[in-house]
Amino acid sequence: MSRTISIEPVTRIEGHARITLQLADTGEVEDAKFHLTQFRGFEKFCEGRPYREMPALTARTCGICPVSHLLASNKACDDLLAVTIPPTAEKLRRIMNLAQLLQSHALSFFHLSSPDLLLGWDSDPKDRNIFGVMRADPQLAKNGIRLRQVGQTIIEILGGKKIHPTWVVPGGVNEALTVDKRDAMLAMLPEALTIAKDTYAFFKTLVPKFRDEARHFGTMQTMFLSLVSPEGALEHYDGFLRLKDADGRIVEDKVPPQDYPRIIGEAVEDFSYMKFPYYKPLGYPGGIYRVGPLARLNNADTCGTPFADVALAEFRTLQEDAGPIASSFHYHYARLVEIIFAIESMQRLLKDPAILDPRVRARARGNKSEGLGVSEAPRGTLMHHYKIDDAGLITWADLIIATGHNNLAMNRSIKEVADAYVDGTDVKEGMLNRVEAVIRCYDPCLSCASHAFGQMPMVIDIQRSDGKVLRQITRD
Amino acid sequence: MPIRAQQPDVSVVTLTIDGQDLSARADETIIEVCRENKIPIPSLCWMDGLSVVGACRLCVVEVDGGPRLQAACATRVREGMSVQTNTDKLQRYRRTLVELLFAERNHVCAVCVSNGHCELQWLAQTCGVDHVRMPYRNTGYNVDSSHEMFRIDHNRCVLCTRCVRVCDEIEGAHTWDVMGRGSGCQVVTDLAKPWGESDSCTSCGKCVQVCPTGALVKQGTSVGEMVKDQQFLSILARRRSSR
């Protein structure tokens, strides 16, 4: 008799999700689906609003990564203005983006994932959280909190508020940087770099323990999409789109973000509110690709900062086969490399005397009817695409968010983990945890994806095909 | 309707406000006396330099202990008058009024260009509005962005008619008017033509400056950047009357 296991909602990811595992009579996993059950229709909501409200409006799709939306949205608005923003404004925005990367990756690694990594999936769920980590390794927990704080403080120094800053505006930023603020930011970075390097060194010692997980956590063949700089280096703010296939061949390169509709299509499935982007030339669902830290490191030729480049070289040895690192388990590793990169890059940008240039804003009105802004959010490529009428009111908006790009891959990964760890006759805590954990590798932001808020305890329903609930497990 | 006396009445009356003995010119209104003496009374439609309409009722006060509340902006002082400006009852009424303003249209402060510089927000703060107790209407209103320099977002309009009055009484253009009834009531330019097509508008921007909220704003401003300058009004009004 076939039955269905649903895990709802997944803890320690943002938003509201449900997982269904369909078991065949033999107990094997027949299908795995990751659902989004809430929908806020954000794109519709923006219609008729002045385009200058878009940065603040879209930043509110998410309390976790508002800065990413703020930047992508302002870039789309820059495009509507048809201006090139002053170079210093770009540098300042870059710093904010990197600070966001730092705080978000720190949250993902230390707060959300380290419980699994440190305490193991089979440990007591009561302890498998940041408090458990605090007991097991107080220094690690403290370091995580400190790193996140550094990122948030930089955002706050620049933008005036930890969440939802209004400092970034179409055309640049609305206030130049002062010496005091620069020095305050610079002063925090050496300590942050030390923490990042120590954590990285520590994590390297953990990696061998997870050989099994690395083998089953989403090792499917996919392509990788990200921005890279014009020189092909790691890039989070601007640049061109690059797509690499599973064998490491560059399939698309130097694609101006404006051309994304040529390479990316969006499919809809009735079991989820989240859209399913795919690489158009290969069709759906063959055009599966991943975004985010793993994709960025796989795509970049180099990081361009000293320590991050060393770490990148080590990252490339994580797998014996040549080609891009395939396992989604290594998203964690990639996040740590990017944390180092973010800190080093911020140091470099802040030490540049031009950072204090008072010219930080280009002024113009809507000069184009269509604008696109693409940047790399912590979780991956983020695209904001708007159309406006002659009066500057939004007539159409489309947001392709990182979690969306990874949607196909997440579904595929869940199936893979379930195949490896689900034994149809019994459902062990460790299996369910691994299913959750594989999703957390992608660090999905479901409040972005569904534009929904809220987190709830986890409910797992095990159902027979006739709908009768065989067993219900509830975890608070 | 202007309620200024034809001939300035320079006789002096004495009255008490919140127990304080005060003297005032007989042609002054309660709100003017309060402002001179730094007695805070919330107000919205009233503006020094414009005619009085007494429409928003936020300035209500109790006079001589009577049950009928009176608008301080539309009530002249009288000899021996006793005024209460801040009783529990008044606070309750004002708070409800402000909540109704928020519930009626769509105020999304977090994305509003006037965020942090908005009279409606200040009123909410001073009247202790920490949440709105009635259901929001959630009806969408129009945004007219056709003017080169300015924009009106009817979602943020509180129908104070300051724009109508300043345009008529100070600028002399009379571009603005009020149209419709009830929840369909809105301010319009030139017989409800798009603002950008108005023949009478001189693009002076006075309406934008006097508008208490993010309804009338300058184009090209981002969230929280619309800071209004209302200094000009009392200066213009004074110069005009001394002519």
Ligand code: SF4
């Ligand atoms: S007009 Fe004032 S109260 Fe209304 S949304 Fe804007 S800031 Fe908020």
Ligand code: SF4
């Ligand atoms: S547009 Fe502004 S000034 Fe005019 S009535 Fe509305 S709120 Fe008052």
Ligand code: FES
């Ligand atoms: S200020 Fe007196 S009624 Fe509006």
Ligand SMILES: [Fe+2]
């Ligand atoms: Fe998000």
